[in-house]
Amino acid sequence: MNALVKEPTVTWTDVGAVTDVPRRGARRVPSPRGDIAVFRTGDGQVFALIDACPHKGGPLSQGIVHGSTVTCPLHGRVIDLATGEATGVDRGTGCAPVVPLEVRDGRLFLGLVGG
Amino acid sequence: MTASRERLVVIGNGMAGCRAVEDILKRSPDRYEITIFGAEPRVNYNRIMLSPVLAGEKSFDDIVINDAAWYADNAITLHAGRAVTAIDRARKVVEAEGDLTVAYDKLILATGSDPVRLPLPGADLKGVVTFRDLDDVDQMVAAADAGGAAVVIGGGLLGLEAAYGLARRGMKATVVHLMDVLMERQLDSAAGFLLTEALAERGVETVLSAQSEAILGEDGKVTGLKLQDGRVLPCSILVMAVGIRPSTALARACNLPVGRGVMVDDQMRTGDADIYAVGECAEHRGIAYGLVAPIWDMCKTLAASLTGDEAATYEGSLLSTRLKVSGVDVFSAGAFAGGEGCEDIVFRDAGRGVYKRVVLQDGKVAGAVLFGDAADGGWYFDLMRQGADVRGIRETLIFGQAITEGLSGLDPSAAVAAMSDDQEVCGCNGVCKGQITGAIAAQGLTTLDAVRGVTKASASCGSCTPLVEKLLKLTLGDGFQAQTGPAPMCKCTHHTHDLVRQAILAQDLKSIPAVMQAMEWTTPEGCASCRPALNYYLVCAWPGEYQDDKQSRFINERVHANIQKDGTYSVVPRMWGGMTTPDELRAIADVADKFSIPAVKVTGGQRIDLLGVKKDDLPAVWADLNAAGMVSGHAYAKGLRTVKTCVGSDWCRFGTQDSTGLGMRLEKFMWGSWTPAKVKLGVSGCPRNCAEATCKDVGVICVDSGFEIHIGGAAGLHIRGTEVLTRVASEDEAVWTICALVQLYREQGWYLERIYKWMDRVGLDAIKAVMADETERRALYDRFSYSQRFARIDPWAERVAGRHAEEFNPLSRRLEFAPA
Ligand code: SRM
Ligand SMILES: Cc1cc2nc3c(=O)[nH]c(=O)nc-3n(C[C@H](O)[C@H](O)[C@H](O)COP(=O)(O)OP(=O)(O)OC[C@H]3O[C@@H](n4cnc5c(N)ncnc54)[C@H](O)[C@@H]3O)c2cc1C
Ligand code: SF4
Ligand code: FES
Numbered sequence: 059m060n061a062l063v064k065e066p067t068v069t070w071t072d073v074g075a076v077t078d079v080p081r082r083g084a085r086r087v088p089s090p091r092g093d094i095a096v097f098r099t100g101d102g103q104v105f106a107l108i109d110a111c112p113h114k115g116g117p118l119s120q121g122i123v124h125g126s127t128v129t130c131p132l133h134g135r136v137i138d139l140a141t142g143e144a145t146g147v148d149r150g151t152g153c154a155p156v157v158p159l160e161v162r163d164g165r166l167f168l169g170l171v172g173g
Numbered sequence: 174m175t176a177s178r179e180r181l182v183v184i185g186n187g188m189a190g191c192r193a194v195e196d197i198l199k200r201s202p203d204r205y206e207i208t209i210f211g212a213e214p215r216v217n218y219n220r221i222m223l224s225p226v227l228a229g230e231k232s233f234d235d236i237v238i239n240d241a242a243w244y245a246d247n248a249i250t251l252h253a254g255r256a257v258t259a260i261d262r263a264r265k266v267v268e269a270e271g272d273l274t275v276a277y278d279k280l281i282l283a284t285g286s287d288p289v290r291l292p293l294p295g296a297d298l299k300g301v302v303t304f305r306d307l308d309d310v311d312q313m314v315a316a317a318d319a320g321g322a323a324v325v326i327g328g329g330l331l332g333l334e335a336a337y338g339l340a341r342r343g344m345k346a347t348v349v350h351l352m353d354v355l356m357e358r359q360l361d362s363a364a365g366f367l368l369t370e371a372l373a374e375r376g377v378e379t380v381l382s383a384q385s386e387a388i389l390g391e392d393g394k395v396t397g398l399k400l401q402d403g404r405v406l407p408c409s410i411l412v413m414a415v416g417i418r419p420s421t422a423l424a425r426a427c428n429l430p431v432g433r434g435v436m437v438d439d440q441m442r443t444g445d446a447d448i449y450a451v452g453e454c455a456e457h458r459g460i461a462y463g464l465v466a467p468i469w470d471m472c473k474t475l476a477a478s479l480t481g482d483e484a485a486t487y488e489g490s491l492l493s494t495r496l497k498v499s500g501v502d503v504f505s506a507g508a509f510a511g512g513e514g515c516e517d518i519v520f521r522d523a524g525r526g527v528y529k530r531v532v533l534q535d536g537k538v539a540g541a542v543l544f545g546d547a548a549d550g551g552w553y554f555d556l557m558r559q560g561a562d563v564r565g566i567r568e569t570l571i572f573g574q575a576i577t578e579g580l581s582g583l584d585p586s587a588a589v590a591a592m593s594d595d596q597e598v599c600g601c602n603g604v605c606k607g608q609i610t611g612a613i614a615a616q617g618l619t620t621l622d623a624v625r626g627v628t629k630a631s632a633s634c635g636s637c638t639p640l641v642e643k644l645l646k647l648t649l650g651d652g653f654q655a656q657t658g659p660a661p662m663c664k665c666t667h668h669t670h671d672l673v674r675q676a677i678l679a680q681d682l683k684s685i686p687a688v689m690q691a692m693e694w695t696t697p698e699g700c701a702s703c704r705p706a707l708n709y710y711l712v713c714a715w716p717g718e719y720q721d722d723k724q725s726r727f728i729n730e731r732v733h734a735n736i737q738k739d740g741t742y743s744v745v746p747r748m749w750g751g752m753t754t755p756d757e758l759r760a761i762a763d764v765a766d767k768f769s770i771p772a773v774k775v776t777g778g779q780r781i782d783l784l785g786v787k788k789d790d791l792p793a794v795w796a797d798l799n800a801a802g803m804v805s806g807h808a809y810a811k812g813l814r815t816v817k818t819c820v821g822s823d824w825c826r827f828g829t830q831d832s833t834g835l836g837m838r839l840e841k842f843m844w845g846s847w848t849p850a851k852v853k854l855g856v857s858g859c860p861r862n863c864a865e866a867t868c869k870d871v872g873v874i875c876v877d878s879g880f881e882i883h884i885g886g887a888a889g890l891h892i893r894g895t896e897v898l899t900r901v902a903s904e905d906e907a908v909w910t911i912c913a914l915v916q917l918y919r920e921q922g923w924y925l926e927r928i929y930k931w932m933d934r935v936g937l938d939a940i941k942a943v944m945a946d947e948t949e950r951r952a953l954y955d956r957f958s959y960s961q962r963f964a965r966i967d968p969w970a971e972r973v974a975g976r977h978a979e980e981f982n983p984l985s986r987r988l989e990f991a992p993a
Pocket of ligand 2: 184185186187188189190210211212213220221222223224255256257258283284285286304305306331334420423451452453454462463464465466468495497
């Protein structure tokens, strides 16, 4: 949510209900900066990342979600959903930008900047 | 009652209101002249104990906190059964039912919450109740006395306690829950699964992922609940336990700042300096609480503020939850948020039905879920609240306070050395330290396996493996060798693929969570490696019965197309045995045009690949291919891929048999089957082998006298020629043999192990021996055909018909702005 502090013109946009995202799964939201992946973990946590793996841009929304990580469908990097960073042996090799996400009354709001 | 005393009025005779008064009296017994209004016509009681009252385990008298004498002794005026109707801040008076007006100097709002009522059709029928006060309990008890069925909407704490109580009173109780996990705010899916099972044992059925549509009734009385999928659950009482809403009407009407609840500062003061709010009706730093523990903290601060101690502040509370269902021990605290520095420690004991998970973040306890044995809940919660650094006790943390504190000191090996000989190391098998070190010394054991074999320590769930290894190291010093042996499935378990598969059959395990609990998985929900494997093992073990877990499949199998490097997909329809028709080719060409598919390629598997299809277009592309009679080619599947054939006796001057026909027959019978890894077949009409059958998983070389069946070929990462399995005389026998062989592989192969690797592991001779046994072979064939009854379903057609539509649609199309 640092972005919120730095960028005063954030608009929070309702993109759907938390339950629209399958548990241990993800949904995509197209945006002018490419797809955004919205994840929901087995424990009901939600996260949003730019839908591009730091390795070669694989669509993270299509990976298998386990715990609070997702395994990229292309070459199997394991990405931390909270930080967007590659984990394990790939730690430090890059990161998928985090998109500000808030839950209000069961709805998902993405933090976006004015267009 | 001297006139000089300030007048304190409390609205709400519930848990917060009365506790606030108790705390104030403790600090300053004579400061206020106190009046309490309560909408309920009774004295103050312990609301959380309504559950045991409903279950018949307690009576109302047992749960009264303050009886009439307490009000009298403390000179408190109680207006029970009289709701306050308005607050006049200008005149500093409250107005109550029955034309009563009382003036205040200080006012406390402690109005609690109102249960949420879903606005379903039929919600006003008689017999539709909520679960908040004694009147609700009385209604439920009356319904239970008449017998019949009860439905509870809402699988949270309250709903489950209501259902359990009604079941205890002899009703058939069903909980209908919107989510796929009970108490999903407090429990992870592993614990939720165990809870579902434990409730079923106590007569409470659960219907998960269920959306309620309407409440049905007759003569103004409820008769059932209709779900959106059309199911009707009959009932004579329906309890709505779907949440609570802070009761803020009074505050709103007198223009106090209200968010979700009545907003208060750290002194529990509202926007009006003389009005305070406490309990569930209050919102502090953005949070409105729904449990009593925070209320006690709030009341302390409130009492301090109202008795002149301005320094006291309320800073918010951490929460823990325990479910009050007899014999079901459930505890939950904190968050399970993942993220940087987060780590799970999981312990399962299948024998005792125990699941424990402690979440660590940056070396501190961030949350805990305990099921089946919640004795250490308080301890974990304390560690969490203190923010204690637990790195030093990490090794034993999950075993609880007794073991951890028994092991003094922070050096783990010192701690192990310090354990007494009769201290238990392996909870599953009841093995103490002395038995282990004794066995190591007496029998000269040097490996973990040897210790397991002799003492059974760490042979079950394996969670104590690190402790046993330390004991080995301690006893042997440098003589200790680290473990080698059959590799476990993945880092989530200590068990091998074979053991897990055996358990699935022997213990009738029919879901991924059931396997994880029975086999004592060490992670809450597995990983990207074990989940697809377990999903396959269950598909294979329980054809037609197991509900496939889509989220445990790799993307290609989830969306029935192959993901490409740019995130688009490729679509390969089946061409049975490599044969096609002008109509099929036209349809493929039309689809390519219609959806501007950038590339069309002939694959190495004798069919056509449409490459670069956008995910959102997949269902429409499939619909057109389906319309031309084509189905999925499973080019993405750990399952039957292609059956390559040559032209054979139909056309070729050397052809000995109808290799094309046999290939098509095999493909039409075997398509849709899931296997440990991909399976490719080839049928060549003569030993010239134009279909490259001798580098396929299963190959057939037709000869004059019949069919030579080959197995174990591959031409990928490793080039492997096949070995001959057997020769058969007829086409029928060829089909039976191949299906039986593939079934044997389905049942024995480890996930991702291709046929040649399986063959190397178990030995060609062993495979030959099974296949030579006529009854075995027949049984394998029968199991394969049975399972194919549920497998030969075109996944594309199902998706075209709308299955998993969410997979192909973006969540939202409305974004015009870029992410911040
Ligand atoms: C399309 C195709 C290449 C082509 O343009 O011809 C192809 C394409 C892929 N092959 Fe292949 N293989 C294709 C025929 C083959 C063949 C030839 C054959 O089947 O006769 C082989 C060698 C035979 C064999 O399988 O042993 C082959 C050996 C592999 C391997 C190595 C397997 C191994 O065990 O060593 C892989 C990797 C894997 O499966 O893990 C692979 C994996 C792949 C994947 C699925 C890679 C991936 O995971 O994304 C490619 C995706 C294709 C797509 O998106 O459609 N492909 N691949 C062929 C599709 C056949 C079909 O109609 O279904
Ligand atoms: C069945 C059940 C089981 C529970 N189990 C647990 C548990 O295990 N653990 C846990 O921590 N919590 C549990 N809770 C929640 C807990 O009971 C509440 O958090 C707690 O009672 C809230 O206290 P309160 O004083 O804010 O509200 P309440 O206890 O509801 O008191 C509010 C009172 O104000 C009265 N009132 C409202 N408006 C007016 C008005 N205008 N005039 C006069 N009076 C008014 C109401 O009638 C009510 O009596 C349970 C709740 C229920 C219903
Ligand atoms: S050979 Fe390699 S690059 Fe070519 S299709 Fe197969 S996997 Fe892809
Ligand atoms: S693009 Fe994600 S691992 Fe390569």
